[in-house]
Amino acid sequence: MAVALCEVGPRDGLQNEPEVLAPALRAELANRMARTGVPRVEAASFVNPERVPQMAGAEDVLAAVQPSPTLSRAALVLNERGYQRLRETSCEEVHIAFCVTETFNRRNQGHSVAESLAQAGAIVADAHEDGRRATVTLAASFGCPFEGAVDPAIVLGLAEQLTTADEIVFADTIGVGVPRQVRALLGGARHLGTPLGLHLHNTRNTGYANAYTALDEGVALLDASVGGIGGCPFAPRATGNIATEDLLYLLDHEGVDTGVDLDEVIRVAEWLETVLGRQLPGQLYRAGSFPPALS
Amino acid sequence: MAVALCEVGPRDGLQNEPEVLAPALRAELANRMARTGVPRVEAASFVNPERVPQMAGAEDVLAAVQPSPTLSRAALVLNERGYQRLRETSCEEVHIAFCVTETFNRRNQGHSVAESLAQAGAIVADAHEDGRRATVTLAASFGCPFEGAVDPAIVLGLAEQLTTADEIVFADTIGVGVPRQVRALLGGARHLGTPLGLHLHNTRNTGYANAYTALDEGVALLDASVGGIGGCPFAPRATGNIATEDLLYLLDHEGVDTGVDLDEVIRVAEWLETVLGRQLPGQLYRAGSFPPALS
Numbered sequence: 001m002a003v004a005l006c007e008v009g010p011r012d013g014l015q016n017e018p019e020v021l022a023p024a025l026r027a028e029l030a031n032r033m034a035r036t037g038v039p040r041v042e043a044a045s046f047v048n049p050e051r052v053p054q055m056a057g058a059e060d061v062l063a064a065v066q067p068s069p070t071l072s073r074a075a076l077v078l079n080e081r082g083y084q085r086l087r088e089t090s091c092e093e094v095h096i097a098f099c100v101t102e103t104f105n106r107r108n109q110g111h112s113v114a115e116s117l118a119q120a121g122a123i124v125a126d127a128h129e130d131g132r133r134a135t136v137t138l139a140a141s142f143g144c145p146f147e148g149a150v151d152p153a154i155v156l157g158l159a160e161q162l163t164t165a166d167e168i169v170f171a172d173t174i175g176v177g178v179p180r181q182v183r184a185l186l187g188g189a190r191h192l193g194t195p196l197g198l199h200l201h202n203t204r205n206t207g208y209a210n211a212y213t214a215l216d217e218g219v220a221l222l223d224a225s226v227g228g229i230g231g232c233p234f235a236p237r238a239t240g241n242i243a244t245e246d247l248l249y250l251l252d253h254e255g256v257d258t259g260v261d262l263d264e265v266i267r268v269a270e271w272l273e274t275v276l277g278r279q280l281p282g283q284l285y286r287a288g289s290f291p292p293a294l295s
Numbered sequence: 296m297a298v299a300l301c302e303v304g305p306r307d308g309l310q311n312e313p314e315v316l317a318p319a320l321r322a323e324l325a326n327r328m329a330r331t332g333v334p335r336v337e338a339a340s341f342v343n344p345e346r347v348p349q350m351a352g353a354e355d356v357l358a359a360v361q362p363s364p365t366l367s368r369a370a371l372v373l374n375e376r377g378y379q380r381l382r383e384t385s386c387e388e389v390h391i392a393f394c395v396t397e398t399f400n401r402r403n404q405g406h407s408v409a410e411s412l413a414q415a416g417a418i419v420a421d422a423h424e425d426g427r428r429a430t431v432t433l434a435a436s437f438g439c440p441f442e443g444a445v446d447p448a449i450v451l452g453l454a455e456q457l458t459t460a461d462e463i464v465f466a467d468t469i470g471v472g473v474p475r476q477v478r479a480l481l482g483g484a485r486h487l488g489t490p491l492g493l494h495l496h497n498t499r500n501t502g503y504a505n506a507y508t509a510l511d512e513g514v515a516l517l518d519a520s521v522g523g524i525g526g527c528p529f530a531p532r533a534t535g536n537i538a539t540e541d542l543l544y545l546l547d548h549e550g551v552d553t554g555v556d557l558d559e560v561i562r563v564a565e566w567l568e569t570v571l572g573r574q575l576p577g578q579l580y581r582a583g584s585f586p587p588a589l590s
């Protein structure tokens with residue numbers, strides 16, 4: 001079994017840091033993670049720097065992430081304006097995100113869900129015309145900080161209209177999901193034929209159980225951030241993504257192939273701890289790795 | 296589906312605290328957890344107080360834990376001497392633990408594995424004669440801090456010789472296990488007919504994925520500690536147990552019945568944070584609960 005990892009530390013991780021890191025340092029994080037063998041890095045976000053100063057200078061970040069035949073450099077956009085900026089860069093992949101609930105999407109994107117859905121479809125078409133991969137992420141697919149519980153049928157209804165994307169990613173933006181929901185979403189969208197991914201936060205300690213369940217449901221892509229940094233500046237109480245190295249320990253020991261070097265990721269987490277000057281949420285880089293069970 | 300929870304905070308949790316809590320306070324933790332509906336509480340440990348001062352006064356703790364028809368008050372013993380002390384108390388259940396690897400067991404118990412196995416069988420017999428339930432916990436079943444990886448066949452060979460116990464519990468003492476091992480141990484011991492349990496630590500963020508997998512394998516009993524406190528003073532780098540409230544959030548949302556009130560457990564975690572004067576490893580009591588997904 002194999003699954004692709006997408007490192008989102010330079011984007012979803014750093015966008016929630018109190019300190020604004022310079023583009024060169026954000027690119028260094030992306031480059032260090034690329035060297036561990038991670039096939040994709042979400043390195044930047046084309047959002048309004050007045051709203052998210054941590055993501056200012058996306059063009060400079062992407063220009064400093066080294067291209068490689070084994071790496072897809074990705075960036076996030078929330079709308080057409082963002083994609084027009086991304087278009088001027090050499091990055092290979094666009095990630096388009098919007099929220100599945102009206103309240104959260106209005107606050108986060110300033111649009112109705114239907115408007116964001118139409119916009120996502122248009123950006124996918126543009127990206128394909130430009131020869132770029134395009135992934136659509138459905139934020140708050142497992143629960144909304146403003147509207148509460150979310151019906152998987154609503155999420156699946158949106159997914160059905162996004163099959164032109166190269167992947168559809170269900171995001172547990174505020175870390176409330178459980179395996180039952182993973183099965184409902186991945187199982188319910190399987191017939192679409194579009195590869196599916198998950199973006200998980202570990203806010204309530206369910207992130208790794210969800211990732212494990214996703215393997216069973218044939219997930220193609222898992223987002224994670226080195227050291228487990230992250231969150232969402234506009235989602236109250238959202239904490240970090242699942243940590244790339246903790247996820248990788250689980251995957252390695254379960255015999256799932258990712259092509260990523262766990263020891264190297266641990267070293268990036270150790271480096272990142274010194275950069276951010278505080279203990280990170282990931283646990284493996286502090287506890288140390290351990291050999292798999294004999295059998 | 297239903298599973299029994301055993302609260303081990305007053306024992307495995309507090310035995311690793313730098314500060315020694317008075318027996319009355321340890322009993323208060325046990326009583327508070329009993330009131331949440333937890334059917335079992337491991338309230339004390341009959342070990343040498345010179346080795347583990349945090350557990351001194353086990354008799355006083357047990358005397359202060361209120362008996363109830365819906366509660367089984369348990370205490371840990373490592374040998375016959377410990378059981379002779381427990382025998383003088385009114386507690387309903389004995390937990391006997393030893394390590395599956397020679398090095399760890401010598402350091403922790405001062406005996407060979409074969410000696411501890413024989414002793415465990417003898418204590419089970421004594422307990423049954425006394426009208427007490429007896430659970431045997433196999434420590435380091437998922438990996439040993441001194442010998443490294445552990446062969447599940449070794450663990451299963453020991454389990455086969457412990458079928459007189461009311462339950463056999465496989466302990467991931469140092470938090471290295473993954474779901475594959477849960478399946479190997481629970482699946483491999485199922486034919487014994489003895490109810491099986493797991494004692495999990497979340498040191499490498501695999502604890503909740505392991506608990507979730509255990510449900511699928513028909514686990515009867517899960518240990519957890521409120522706030523996720525815990526560790527082992529003699530196992531280097533071992534950190535906390537899975538948190539009772541985080542586990543309960545997962546179980547509740549998966550539709551697994553435990554009879555325990557999640558909101559009440561969160562309140563105990565909040566209280567315990569004030570008692571210990573520091574943030575606890577559990578995440579749910581800080582993030583807050585969330586309603587289950589609509590469907």
